Amino acid sequence: MGFSEADLTAIWLTLRLASVTTLLLLLLGTPLAYWLARTRSRWKGPVGALVALPLILPPTVLGFYLLIALGPEGPIGRLTLSLGLGTLPFTFWGLVVASLLYSLPFVVQPVQNAIESIGARPFEVAATLRAGPWDCFFTVVLPLARPGFLTAAILGFAHTVGEFGVILMVGGNIPGVTRVISVQIYDHVEAMDYDQAHSLSLAMVIFSFLVLTAIYSFHHRRKTGGGRYGL
Amino acid sequence: MAFKARFYLRQTDFTLDLDLSLPTTGVTALYGPSGAGKTSLLRLLAGLQRPEAGEVTFRDQVWQAGRRFLPPHKRPVGFVFQESSLFDHLSVRRNLAYGMKRAARAPDPAQYDHIIELLGIGPLMDRAPGQLSGGERQRVAIARALLVRPQVLLMDEPMAALDTARKKEILGYLERLKSELNIPLLYVSHNADEVTRLADHLVVLDRGRLRVQGPIRQVLADHDILGSLREAPFTALFGRVVSPSTTHRLTEVAVGDTLFRMPRQPVRKGQDIRLHLHARDVSIALHRPEDSSILNIFDCRIEAIEEPTPDGQQLVHLRREGTTIQALISAYSCAELRLRPGREVYAQIKALSILQ
Numbered sequence: 001m002g003f004s005e006a007d008l009t010a011i012w013l014t015l016r017l018a019s020v021t022t023l024l025l026l027l028l029g030t031p032l033a034y035w036l037a038r039t040r041s042r043w044k045g046p047v048g049a050l051v052a053l054p055l056i057l058p059p060t061v062l063g064f065y066l067l068i069a070l071g072p073e074g075p076i077g078r079l080t081l082s083l084g085l086g087t088l089p090f091t092f093w094g095l096v097v098a099s100l101l102y103s104l105p106f107v108v109q110p111v112q113n114a115i116e117s118i119g120a121r122p123f124e125v126a127a128t129l130r131a132g133p134w135d136c137f138f139t140v141v142l143p144l145a146r147p148g149f150l151t152a153a154i155l156g157f158a159h160t161v162g163e164f165g166v167i168l169m170v171g172g173n174i175p176g177v178t179r180v181i182s183v184q185i186y187d188h189v190e191a192m193d194y195d196q197a198h199s200l201s202l203a204m205v206i207f208s209f210l211v212l213t214a215i216y217s218f219h220h221r222r223k224t225g226g227g228r229y230g231l
Numbered sequence: 232m233a234f235k236a237r238f239y240l241r242q243t244d245f246t247l248d249l250d251l252s253l254p255t256t257g258v259t260a261l262y263g264p265s266g267a268g269k270t271s272l273l274r275l276l277a278g279l280q281r282p283e284a285g286e287v288t289f290r291d292q293v294w295q296a297g298r299r300f301l302p303p304h305k306r307p308v309g310f311v312f313q314e315s316s317l318f319d320h321l322s323v324r325r326n327l328a329y330g331m332k333r334a335a336r337a338p339d340p341a342q343y344d345h346i347i348e349l350l351g352i353g354p355l356m357d358r359a360p361g362q363l364s365g366g367e368r369q370r371v372a373i374a375r376a377l378l379v380r381p382q383v384l385l386m387d388e389p390m391a392a393l394d395t396a397r398k399k400e401i402l403g404y405l406e407r408l409k410s411e412l413n414i415p416l417l418y419v420s421h422n423a424d425e426v427t428r429l430a431d432h433l434v435v436l437d438r439g440r441l442r443v444q445g446p447i448r449q450v451l452a453d454h455d456i457l458g459s460l461r462e463a464p465f466t467a468l469f470g471r472v473v474s475p476s477t478t479h480r481l482t483e484v485a486v487g488d489t490l491f492r493m494p495r496q497p498v499r500k501g502q503d504i505r506l507h508l509h510a511r512d513v514s515i516a517l518h519r520p521e522d523s524s525i526l527n528i529f530d531c532r533i534e535a536i537e538e539p540t541p542d543g544q545q546l547v548h549l550r551r552e553g554t555t556i557q558a559l560i561s562a563y564s565c566a567e568l569r570l571r572p573g574r575e576v577y578a579q580i581k582a583l584s585i586l587q
Contacts, residue, residue, distance in 0.1 A: 121316055124279050127303035128310035129330030130379060139329070143320040 007200060009176050010184035017092070017180060018160040021099040025107040025156050026149070028100070033111035034137070038123075051108050054101055063169025066098050070170070090172050095180075098170040099160045107156040114148020115141060151215055158211045162204070234289050234383065234415075238275050240282040240439075247271055247282070247439040253432075255290060255383070258409055258416045260430035260447075262423075267436040269419040270313075273385050276417070277310050278303035289383065307335070309381030314392045315368040317360035323371050324356045330379040338380055349411060350374045350404055366397035370404060377408075383415045390425065398425075405429060427451070427467040427507060428586045464510035464546055466556045467586075472502045481526070484585075487553045492526045496585050505586040510546060512582040513558035517568055519577050527580040531556070533572050536565065549578050556580075 003011065036048055054062060070088040071077045076097075077087045088094035122144060126136040142149070164182040171178030173187070181200055188197035234253040240246070247268045253259055261269045274280040276287060278294065278301060287294040294301045317326050327347075331337050338346070347353050350370040360368060369389055376384060390398045402425060409416065409429060420426050426433065427447070434444040443450055451467050470486035475498050477483060482496040484506060491506060498504060520528060531549040539545050539562040547558045547570065558578060570576070 121312065122318065124303070125310075125312065125316045125318070126329075127279065128277060128308065129375065130304050130333035130335075131329075132302075132304050135333070140318060140320075144318075 003199060004196060006175060006179075007184060007196065010179050010181050010200075011203075013092075013176060013178075014161055014180040014182075017095055017099060018157045020096055021103060021160045022107070022153055022157045024096070025100060025103060026153060029104060029107040029152070029156075030111055030149075033108045034115060034141075036108070037112045037115035052105050054103075055105050059102065059163070059165025060169055062102060063098065063166040066101070066166070066170050070094060070097065089170055090174060090178060092177055095167060095171045095178055098166045099163060102163055102166050103156045103159045106159045107152040110148045110152040110155060111145065114145035114151075117148075118144045147219065150218065154211055154215055158208060162208070234276075236272075236276060236285070236287045238272070238282040238285040240271065240275065240280075240285075242268075242271065242439070245439040247275075249436075249439070249441055251434065251441065251444070253417065253434065255415045257431035258418055258429045259432040259434060260426040261417065261419045261434050261436060262426050262430075263421065263436035263442070265421055266438065267421075268439040269421070269436055270387050271439075272436065273310075273387050273417065273419050277308050277385055278306050279310075304333075307382040309376030309379055309384040311369070311373050311376050311384070311386040311389045313388045315360065315365065316372055317363075317368055317375075319360050321360075322356070323352065323358050323360070323363070326360065326371060327375050327378055330375055334379040336380055338378055342380075343378065345411075346374050346377050349407055364397070365393050366400050369393065369397075369401055373401075373404070373408070377412070377414070381414065383417060386416065386418045388419050388421070390422075402428060423465055424507065427465070427505060464557050464559055466508040466510070468506040468508060468554065468556075470504055470506055472498045472500055472504060475500055489529060489551060489554060491580075491583060493583055493585070498585065507584045507586050508556055508580060509582070510557040510559035512580060513549075513556060514579045514581065515547060515549075515558050515560055515564070515568065515570065516577045516579060520579065523579065525579045525581060527583070529578050529580075531576060531578050533570055533574045533576060535572055536570060539565075549576070551578075 032047075032051065036044060036051070067089055068074050069076045070080075072081060072087050080086065080088055088097055118141065122140050123136060126140045131139060161180075162182065163180065164186070167178065167180055167183060168186075171180075171183075173179050173183055179187070181204065185197050185200045185204075188194070188200070234255050235251070236253070237250045239248050244266060245268060249268070249272060251272075261272060263269055271280065275282055275285065276294075281300065286296050288296075289307075292307075293299065294306055317323075318329065321329065331343075350373055352367070352370050352374055355363060355367055355371065360371075363371065373386075373389065390401050393401065406429065416429075418425075418429060430447045432445070433447045433450040435442040435450065447467075448469055468486045468491075470484040470491065472482065473485045473490065474483040476495050477492075480495045481492045482494070482498060484491045484493070484504060486506065516528075519530070529551050531551040534548040534550045534555065536548070537546040543562045544559055545562045545565045547560060547565070549556050549558060556578060568576075
């Protein structure tokens with residue numbers, strides 16, 4: 001069992017895509033999660049539903065609308081064209097945009113839950129100790145919600161690695177640009193090259209298992225262990 | 232130079248509608264039954280909650296007026312919450328440093344040491360909040376609030392979550408705080424013991440409205456207020472030590488013209504003290520008991536008798552010259568002795584405590 005040159009290219013591309021997506025999602029998803037966790041606005045319900053939509057929708061539906069929106073006639077496509085960036089479908093950054101949407105709930109929801117579970121009190125305590133909202137976020141919310149952020153990062157990364165349908169719709173199958181592991185496996189199977197498909201598939205199974213083991217044992221340890229403080 | 236506040240806030244169970252002028256010295260107790268709006272008032276003052284309409288002026292600073300709303304982190308208050316509010320991810324030392332670092336004027340080392348010593352938390356510095364007892368946690372929280380050098384300290388039932396022993400311990404620390412630090416304290420409580428021990432000024436709230444406020448001596452002298460609010464009925468008496476220790480090793484305290492005697496207390500002659508009389512420690516006899524071990528027996532007149540409680544007890548208001556005390560006796564005895572207003576009886580006081 002081994003990986004071909006093409007397999008390694010696909011693995012490298014997948015890891016790059018997942019890393020960029022996870023990083024951007026933590027940056028963009030955190031304010032959204034914070035707002036959802038703290039707001040009393042009547043928009044909380046609809047916005048929360050919108051964030052959760054990729055959990056339910058078939059990836060092809062998401063990919064279809066993205067293809068239209070990002071294409072030369074779509075609103076985002078027109079914007080990127082006018083900025084001289086060309087159109088995003090069938091490029092690496094097109095995949096990033098698609099993955100951001102696809103993995104959004106996997107990052108926003110754990111962070112939102114973690115912030116909600118802190119409760120209102122620490123925010124109030126920080127305020128009465130002269131910490132403004134930003135200060136409070138970095139010195140109180142971030143440390144207290146750290147397990148949630150860790151879970152969000154791991155889930156966002158792993159879920160992006162496992163992406164297939166959206167990629168096929170938006171990115172097609174261009175080696176080194178949009179051919180990620182799942183697409184590579186699909187190719188191997190199409191070509192009846194089951195040995196190659198086995199290696200990559202098994203690697204994915206092991207990877208996913210390790211990721212989930214890490215998350216579950218981490219949460220278990222937090223529930224049972226105590227006396228950890230002073231980051 | 233007062234602490235003026237006007238709030239209007241509709242809550243689900245009551246509407247808060249207050250217009251207050253609070254003192255900016257000493258200890259002010261916000262007292263009342265649960266659901267009276269005490270905690271809401273404190274949170275509104277700190278800016279943790281926004282009223283539908285409100286104005287707050289502290290000394291010469293405007294905290295809230297019209298559209299102006301000073302956010303909580305910009306108000307010069309210290310706040311102690313009901314339950315433990317320490318940051319779990321920081322050690323005691325770093326919890327204390329959290330507010331201190333951000334305070335407009337940090338305490339100097341001598342003040343820091345004084346506060347640590349006052350609350351007795353020196354040995355706890357490197358512990359995690361999870362390793363502290365409830366009482367220790369509250370002491371750290373009080374120190375943390377003091378170390379931002381607030382211009383007023385707001386405390387929301389800081390002992391509500393503690394057992395009786397821990398309460399006593401914290402109460403002792405609060406008394407030291409009161410006598411040694413010159414900082415106005417606003418203290419929410421529905422515990423009459425705490426209030427009479429600590430407060431100089433009493434603000435009584437009921438269902439979101441002000442019932443009465445004033446110097447504690449004056450408010451407590453008013454019968455109706457006390458009668459409707461107590462959970463464990465009691466009388467607070469203001470007296471002066473006549474003799475700290477007689478030949479029989481008793482302490483004598485004069486309240487008006489009445490002389491109270493009790494086992495020797497660590498007090499000085501001429502000292503002003505507060506005596507606390509639980510109604511359950513007062514019993515009634517029709518004739519003066521001749522051979523009783525009870526030290527304090529006074530002739531009084533029954534002023535009023537309240538309706539029996541569901542558990543068969545009746546509160547009897549007794550008057551002796553200018554002083555009023557209450558006795559909690561069984562409805563059975565009340566009927567058996569044929570007690571009624573105007574009747575002359577003898578009050579036997581089994582126990583009294585000195586508060587200061």
